[in-house]
Amino acid sequence: VAVAAVSYGMLLAVALSAAIQAYGRPFPSLFVDPFGDFSNVHLPAWGIARLDLRAMDHLVAIDHRPLDAGTSPVEALEARLSGSSAGSTVPLTFERGDARTEVTAAIRRLGSDELWLFFGVYVLFGIATLWLGLVVLHAAPRGSGARAYAAFSTSGAVFFATFFDYHTTRWMSPVFAAMTAAVPLTALWVAADFPRHSPRTRPLRLALAVVGVPVAILVTAAAWRGWDIRALRAGVNFLVPVSLAVVALSMAARLARSEGLDRLRIRSAFFGVCMAPAVVSLGYVVTAFSNTPLFHLLLPFAMFLVPAAIGRSFLRHDIVESRAVLRPHILVWPAAVFGGLVGGFTLWCGLKLLAIDQSVVIVLALLAAAVAATASWRYGRLRLFAARSRFQPTIEELANELAELREPAEIASTLRALILRWLPTPDVEVRFASTEAAGEAIEGSGARWSESRSEILVPMRFASEDLGLLAVKPKHGQALYTTEDLRLLETMAALAAVALHNAHALHEVQALRALERAASREETRLKLDAFSAEMAHEMAYSVNYFRYLLRELGRSSSVDAEELDVGQEELERLEGMLAQLRRVQARPLELR
Template sequence: MPSSGNVPWRQSRSVTWLAVTAVALLLAVAAAAAVNAWRGFGAPFPGLFVDPYADFSNVSMPAWAQEGLPLKYPDRLVAIEGQALPRELPFPSQAAAARIAALARDGATEARLTFSTSEGPREVRRPLLALGTNEVGFFFGFYAVVALFLLWTGGVVLVMAGHRPGARAYAAWTVGAYLLFLSFYDYHTTAGLPAAFSLGGVGFDLGFLWLAYAFPEPPKRGRAVLRTVLLAVTAWGVGAAAWMVVAPWLGHDASTTRQVVGQGVPASMAVLLLSIVLRLGRGSGRERAELLSAAWGLAAAPATLAVGFFVALASGSGVVHLFVPFVIPLLPLSIGFALVRHNILETDVVLSRRLLAGPIVLASLGGALLTWLALRLLVREGVETWLPTLLSVPVLVGGLMACNRLTLWLFFPAASQFRPSIEQLSDQLSSLHEMPAIRQAVEAVVSRWLPTSGPVRVLEARELTSVPNLPEDARERLNTGQHVWTLETPWQRLLVVPMRSLGRLRGVLLLPPKHQAALYTSEDLTLLATIASLGAVSLHHAEALKELEALRRSDVEATRDEKRFTLGLLGAELSHEIAYPLNFFRYLLRRSGKGHTLEPQDVEIGSEEVARLERMLATLRKLKSPAPQLAPVALVGPLKRALELIREPVEEKRLSVSVEVPEDLVVLADPDMVLQVFANLLRNGAQAVESGGRLGVSASLAEGGVRVECWDSGPGVPEALRDSIWNPWVTTKEGGSGLGLAITQRLVSSLEWRISLERKEERTCFCLHVPDRVLLIAPAASRSAAASA
């Protein structure tokens, strides 16, 4: 058993093959009709037409001079030159054509024809004429162009229309009209396709009846009864068509059936006309407006032809057949206009110019053909072989151009509005940088050229959730650049056009149905897509400008914060360093308060610290970190001064201090910075060790310079803080500021030294790496100084 998922595919495949087969058969009829017309060209005929059953036809041309001819349909031709026509043939007209051809070969210029009429036998004499360009060109060529036009419109409506009953009714009518028009000339001359003409006649009648019932939709009242009656009439019509096809081959006369079908043409037209009038009288609102849009063709064509056919049946005049191919196209034109401008058949298809290519070409070809036939009647005999053709070519080209412009004006206004709309929008968007203004400009330019039933809106991508009845895959399709329709009727659905830039959905254009539910066209979608792209780029630029502005503000805030931080850090550093001399002075004051005499060395150190404080205050006034004041510095000097500044914690904890720095080690540096570095490192060490602990400084030669180690016997820096210990405000001591090592690192960098933290032999070592380039005097290898405090 096949899976249920395969059924739709098989059904679609069956429908496709059925459509291909039907088109192939219809084209085969066209080819057969063309071959028969070509073979019959130049054949003699008696200035009148008879059908395949030798019944007189009302079809005529003015040049045949039939005025006053005492015949009308269905008077039957029974004899030529007194010789009776054989009745055993399926189509007696073929025998009549052979008799006429024999008379022409014998040099006869006229023929005596005997017709059986309701008033008895009647003889008429008719001149022998030849089936020439006028007959073939009009009754076959022009009729065939109209037939192809009708068939094209039927196929287009059937493909486009979502409202199926009306579309099927119209498509069925076009098939019947196609067969009828295409075999019209053959039916009255060579009689090679009488079956096609019979089927076309029945289809033509039934098509009008079904149009009266189903177009644009079946009636709400009495639908079941009317449909039952119509199905019964259709069944009778199918039987009548079958009988007309097989009766000649069975030797039976189906003239009564043919007459009923022939009289059904004006009757079915009258039914359609009456249906339109009743619908207009009872309809209201949208139904009435839709029907009015197509009523001029639906009513005018049947009314005109119905009157003409009644006149032809009553008087025998054949003039109506000269107007039929001009009047019949009014019906598909009105339906097409109503479909495009008012969506009368509820289609979901977007109108494309390719769909109108067939009608444009056929209309231009029909106009050129009529021009050619008219010119042949007007020009002199010496030039008729080339001048009409030459003059008809500009008509064909002009017709193509005129029809193309007319369709553009009627159905594709977006094509003419493309350049000015884009230029206008581009000029506007170039000066807009705010999203609300961009949205308003895009909405205004779309509303200006595209009449819609409601306001056009531009939505941001995040606002898509507010659009009702969107398909489930709407966002995915919009992200790939496809437009999307909401899941509503064609008269209510919204069109969603993506606004993309750099592969990202920036927003959407949301459009209601066009005015009076007119179809959206391919040109509309092209212009909308271009406008949406321009709008998306502008939205992207506006978003980028907004982000840049936010970044600029962030930078300003960051710069302001950085300045605050730098100022605060500078102040913190100064307050941190001022603490050393303050502690020293406090220490001296306490000693002095206990009766101890100030030593000269203490006074000298105090004076130097006051001078250093003044230099710090000068730096603070400039609000920047001081630049190094380079000078030769023996490292032992700043080191001993630093030990004096931390004398208080050393004495309180009874620390053992070791200094192993050569006296002759001289570097190019700023003395204050070197003092500050040693003071910070020694103070950190003094704070880190327990009472009775050890503290020291050593210097030794190393690769590329001198290595100075400031060590202590404390527990060291926790592993978690080793990477961040140099950052401001990071400390391991309770109540510490966290600035000592940060200041030390900055000072070391300013001196172009390097500093690192190491842990070895139960010691915490802050190692200063002094490069060769700043060494003025390196320590002698044989000399070392050791001092202990």
């Protein structure tokens, strides 16, 4: 992808240099291709529609003087026009079969109108076409459909970039000739392999390799060496609308056979793909029979319809099954540049019709380009990457709600409900680290695709502790996720991880408190047991002594004074123990 982008940038630099050199060069109000044939590429202001000329009419005489054999008609015409002033005329004679047509062509100079339309517009659509192709190829580099689509987009982009040079300076005429063959061949490749490889189309791919590649090489060599293989060039030119029609028919056949999600994907691209051959065919027929320059004015718009329709289906339904994640620098910034160029060019064309001063036109066009670029950037951000800006209240709401929850099941339920509220996905599953499925899937530090499960996995991690993960199913219609979606999911997963950590910590604190209460109860029970045992022992001693005195009194009528003193002491000790028991009863123990 990077090599293709850099190579195309170098090609554009060469094409721009050629366009600058061609600016102001005299030409006979018509284009003659490197083979000396009349080209239908023209503007209405040139007045060619009234001339009886058709595409591939061959230039055979200038100023009524036939060209010598072996003389290049283009070089002879350039030599004749060198130094000619605008407004003068030059007689030209074209040959069609056995008939000859003489025209008196008014000499003009290549100006800003020709440069902007046949170089600016074509390059503009070429950049957009290449950008869409490389985005899809970057997302699914191994998909046969993505490679076919990228090849078609690349050949179309190179065709657009070399279009003006082919009709003016001819620095890169072999490259343009190669692309006239590559565009229909890659279109047929798209018909065979898009959106995915099919065994039924193997004969078509084989024919493209066996026949198409040699034809492309021969056309390129003919432009390089100056060989005029008219029949081959005419056939290749006619193959462009035919190949686009084959793409449309192929998509129609796939649409008829498909069902479910595949049908939704193909249907989303079907209209744009079918419009391309219709527009090209209309322009081709009108131009062929009326000399109205409709074909080449519509060509960049028509050819762009195919990559644009497929690109739309890629964004909305992932038609190449890439599982890619959209990033702003891939989509938003190129769209802003493209929108700015389109806006500036559109206003420039409108102001040119009003005959306003050139400097004013340039200033207003630049302002329009800046406004259009800003609007395109903002629209792209809001349309494709709106998750964080539009759903920031959801984050705040989630943080507040999770702070009040104490049970993991409640946290999971709240998180799932809020994600389903803003994300167009059929289901979200919260898996805790204790489950086997989560334990096998928690890897990495951020959101990622799980190819085996076809879902987005977002770890819930707090302080290097894996607490679980979010398992998010693909969006409705297989629309692509964006980096903003993943960042928002990661933020929600982080908030949920904090809530889960707090819930676990609270449960641990509660468990410790319960353990402390149990230990306190046991300690109190042991103290009471020891106290009661001691009291029982002391009281038992006193009771036994009084029992002894009673037995002695039963045997004799008197006891000695020493025994009475001991009895008095035991009685006092019993009174002391009763006093202690009263104090314990007055201040009951608090069991925590």
